[in-house]
Amino acid sequence: MTDIPNAKPDLGEVVLAARNVAKSYGQIHALKGVNFDIHRGQVTTLFGENGAGKSTLMKILSGVIQPTAGQIILDGAAVAFDNSTDARNRGISIIHQELSLAPNLSVRDNIFMGREIMGPGGVDFAEEERQTRKLMEGLEEDIDPLTPVEELRLGQQQIVEIARALSVDSRILIMDEPTSALSATEVEVLFKVIRDLKSKGVSIVYISHHLEEALQITDHAVVLRDGTMTAYAPRAEIDLEWFVRNMVGENYDLGSPPGGYGFGNVALSLRDVTVPDPKGADFNVVDRFSLDVRAGEVVCIYGLMGAGRTELLETVAGRLRASTGEVVLEGLEISHLTIAERIARGLALVPEDRQRDGLVQTMTVGQNLSLASIAAFTKGLFTQKKAEQALIEDSIRKVTVKTSGGGAAIGSLSGGNQQKVVIGKMLATNPRVIMLDEPSRGIDIGAKAEVFKLLAERAKQGLAVIYSTSEVGECLSIAHRIIVMHKGRISAEFDSTVSKEKIMAASGESVAA
């Protein structure tokens, strides 16, 4: 609040600017008159909580949606983009937060989708393939151009998305949380690419939730809050205190693991769990994995993308089948049980991809929240409206979902609130053990702090928590015990006093690179 956006120093030529841009969806004002400048050859980072309007502003600047009021100024002249193709032709491209790839098509076809290179005999696939290979080399990623995108892991899909934006030779490149699915090594490569682009005069807008990450590359930063710009600062003035003050308005600490109580009995015990590759490849994604988690204990499973964390958790939840090994929940072997039976016995999974695995888009917020506990409000043949309503309101309150009520469409919520709905849905089943797979993906620091607080409270009441993440910082502020997973196996185990470097080294990530 103290920094007035208009009082900024002159920092080179402004190539693209938003002037008093506003966007409303019916009664909801996503943006309320924002001024935003993009400077030639510089990186501008945009911070803000979920629902602050970051993505909306970027969609307006890249022509995906049109503002309800205000002007877009490109090279000093007011412009109106008809659509994203129009904006792309003028040199502006965007990497979306939610992946926008066709999973059935190959990497090559995705990269050139909509602007295929035409030769005399139709599409020049050879040339497309050559260019794709070059892009992948630039990103130091070993992905074959002919691999279907659905066979890539999430992080690699993100790389393809980035490569697609790079392939257009844009002057202005907008990246909406490009690193949310990337490993530390991949992030390093991306930053190298960004610095390279900068030196070629490309302007970059970088949306992020990670202060440390953004500080490595940014030239200046802007904070959005509730649809207005609340702060602006050049790199030199940005520090954690500035960030936190402007982001959340109060001092936030992700804190340290909950303490002051003892753990109970072993709640979940995994014995030599081995899971073959679900796609039929000839290796095990989880390899003789053993773990005991006690009631009240928070165990973090740290690992890179593709380390087998998701497959492990999905096997424990009952979606995938283990080839060997035992899963014992409170003394009972549950390997043969269905997902529903496991939930009923107190085992809940918050899946990694909330759009694909977590939410039913055609249902309301309330129906999503109550989906996993329908039996709790069903008497005889029929569901009980009152009991369901009570459960929904209770969940909305407990996980602090920002919504107009249980009847709201799930799509009207911001990413962080959608994530809270998925967590709330599983907590409503009164689990004894909850597993969360990368729950902080694409949610802001405020929402993350709330999720941590919630988990800490429930852990104190005896809930066993398994938290899977690729962010070391998260492990240290929530976990009593940190398990590092690498290629389907436990490569190290630490208590909460360990250093970040040690964890990362054990994950097979080379910190120096």
Added chain:
Amino acid sequence: MSDTTISRAATPKASFSLGRLLLEGRAFFALIAIIAVFSFLSPNYLTVGNFLIMASHVAIYGILAIGMLLVILNGGIDLSVGSILALSGVMAGAMMQGIELQALGIILYPPVWAVVVLTCVLGALVGAVNGVLIAWFKVPAFVATLGVMYVARGVALLLTNGLTYNNLSGSADLGNTGFDWLGFNRLGGVPISVLVLAGIAVLAGLMLSRSAFGRWLYASGGNERAADLSGVPVRRVKITVYTLSGMLSAVAGLVLSSQLTSAGPTAGTTYELTAIAAVVIGGAALTGGRGTVRGTMLGAFVIGFLSDGLVIIGVSSYWQTVFTGAVIVLAVLMNSIQYGSRARKG
């Protein structure tokens, strides 16, 4: 952040506009418009007698459409309902004519209630075959039900050698009279077939809106993976909806052959398309997860009242086909406007 819970309550609902009202209640307004136009064009249209006759025509499509709605809510499609209808009718006809057990040298004449029950079981079994193919063997619904459509029709033709069972009234000596009760009798002036439709609609409506199964169905149609991970038995739901659809087809087959007092192997050809049309006109999304029994009933009545109205005012039956097609395209157009606007808000 925590103080923001349940703020801005009910704001989306407060913004009522005429356009939105017309869009959401389109099937209802279309029905009103059809009734108004035909009442104006023909004095015979707006009479209780005519309405009951039209309603009994709608009953066949309506019963099929409810089964189809369940399948479409699940994100599937059932092309076999017309053929199951014919097969069920033929089986019922065969049972009414007597089943000859050559080994024992006797002919069995099952009573009408047994015929009805056995026919429904048969329809359910054929539906269950659809369900198992789709849920367990991962055959796409379109292909699985297309195959069963041919097989069921073929079996019906084989059973009858292509002929039609004509006399289904049974005889008092054999104790199997009463088959025409479904198609001809009335209770309090209302045809039995309409009462059957109403009963099925009420049960289906309750199931969808109030039972756990209904919630499972909407969830697995909206996002099967998310439903699965939330503990919804998605395979069981899938098999159940196809089984119910098959069973309802059998009921429709019984009603039809009772109305006609004959059962032919070519009955119900293309009825599956009419049923799909009724569901779509009623506002359901073919992608699954959206749709109601009320909408589907309105859709069935729109189609039925429109085609009967055209007959009454003497329009060529070729034009009826054109009109029905136009109504379907218009309905789908409206659906995409409605769901498209919702999706964009997200």
